[in-house]
Amino acid sequence: MTRTLKRLHAHATKKLKLLEEHRIESPYPLFTRPTIEETRAVYAILAANTPGGAPTVHSEPNDTTTNSGSATSKSVSCTGSSALPNVLDSVIGTILSQSTSSQNYTRAKCSLDAEFGTGEPAFERMVNADVEQITQAIKCGGLANKKASTIQTLLRSVKAKHGKYDLQHLHNNEIPNDDAMRELVSYKGVGPKTAACVLSFCLGRQAFAVDTHVFRLTRMLGWVPESSNPVDAQSHLELRIPSELKYGLHVMMVRHGRTCRGCRNGGRGPCPLKAWLRERNS
Structure with missing residues (x-):
C-alpha cells in the first residue's frame, strides 16, 4: 500500500469510527433536547411561515x-x-x-x-x-x-x-x-x-444535514449545547429528530435562514421562531 493510500485509509477509518460511536448514542448523551413535541411545534411553525411550506421527501431526476x-x-x-x-x-x-x-x-x-x-x-x-x-x-x-x-x-x-x-x-x-x-x-x-x-x-431518504443556517437555528432554539460544533450537532439531531420530519425540517430551516427578516441583516424584523421562543419561555 502506498503512503498516499495509507493516509487515505487512516483518514477514512477515523471518520467511520466517529460515525459508529454516534450511531446509537449522541455526542451529548445528557442533552435531552429537542423533544418530539418541540420538533413537531417548530415544524408546524416553519410550514406555516416558510415560502413553499413543508416539502415532501422525493428523489427526482435532475432535481x-x-x-x-x-x-x-x-x-x-x-x-x-x-x-x-x-x-x-x-x-x-x-x-x-x-x-x-x-x-x-x-x-x-x-x-x-x-x-x-x-x-x-x-x-x-x-x-x-x-x-x-x-x-x-x-x-x-x-x-x-x-x-x-x-x-x-x-x-x-x-x-x-x-x-x-x-x-x-x-x-x-x-x-x-x-x-x-x-x-x-x-x-x-x-x-x-x-x-x-x-x-x-439524491436517494430520497430521511436524513438531517446540518449546514450554516441549520446550525445557527438549532443553537438559537436550544436544541444543541452552545459549545457544540456542526458535526456533533448533526449526530445529536439525527438521533433526536423523528425520521419523518428530518427532510422537511432541514429544507425549511435553510429557507427560513435565507429569507427571514428577523434572522438576516442583524435580526431586524419579525421571526416566528423567535416569537415562539419568547412565548414559550415567558
Whole structure:
C-alpha cells in the first residue's frame, strides 16, 4: 500500500469510527433536547411561515437539491438527461456546492459538465486529466484547487472499490441508511453533512444535514449545547429528530435562514421562531 493510500485509509477509518460511536448514542448523551413535541411545534411553525411550506421527501431526476455552507443549491445535470439520479454525480455536485452560493455552484457544475461531459466516460476523463483542467472548469465556484483534487481522489477511490465509477447500488432501498452513510463518508472529502445531503436529495431518504443556517437555528432554539460544533450537532439531531420530519425540517430551516427578516441583516424584523421562543419561555 502506498503512503498516499495509507493516509487515505487512516483518514477514512477515523471518520467511520466517529460515525459508529454516534450511531446509537449522541455526542451529548445528557442533552435531552429537542423533544418530539418541540420538533413537531417548530415544524408546524416553519410550514406555516416558510415560502413553499413543508416539502415532501422525493428523489427526482435532475432535481437533486443539495446543501452548501450558506444556501440550498441544485446538483444539476446540464444535459437534460432523464435517467435515475447519478449518485456519484450528486456527490461531486455536493462537493462543488460547499462554501459557495447557489448561483456560483450552478455555474461551476455546468462548466464541469461542459468540459468533461457526464456519466462514467466523463469520470474517466476527469481522472486522466491534469488537475489544473478541472480547477479551471470549476474556478467560478470557489476553492477550486481543493475541490478539483477532492473530485479526482473520490473518483479514483470509487473505481478502486467497485471496479467502475458507479455508486448506483445505493439507490437500493434495502441498503440501510447507516450502511449508505458509512460508504459515502469513507471517501475523502465526503463528511457527514455531504453524505446526509446525498441521502436526502439524491436517494430520497430521511436524513438531517446540518449546514450554516441549520446550525445557527438549532443553537438559537436550544436544541444543541452552545459549545457544540456542526458535526456533533448533526449526530445529536439525527438521533433526536423523528425520521419523518428530518427532510422537511432541514429544507425549511435553510429557507427560513435565507429569507427571514428577523434572522438576516442583524435580526431586524419579525421571526416566528423567535416569537415562539419568547412565548414559550415567558
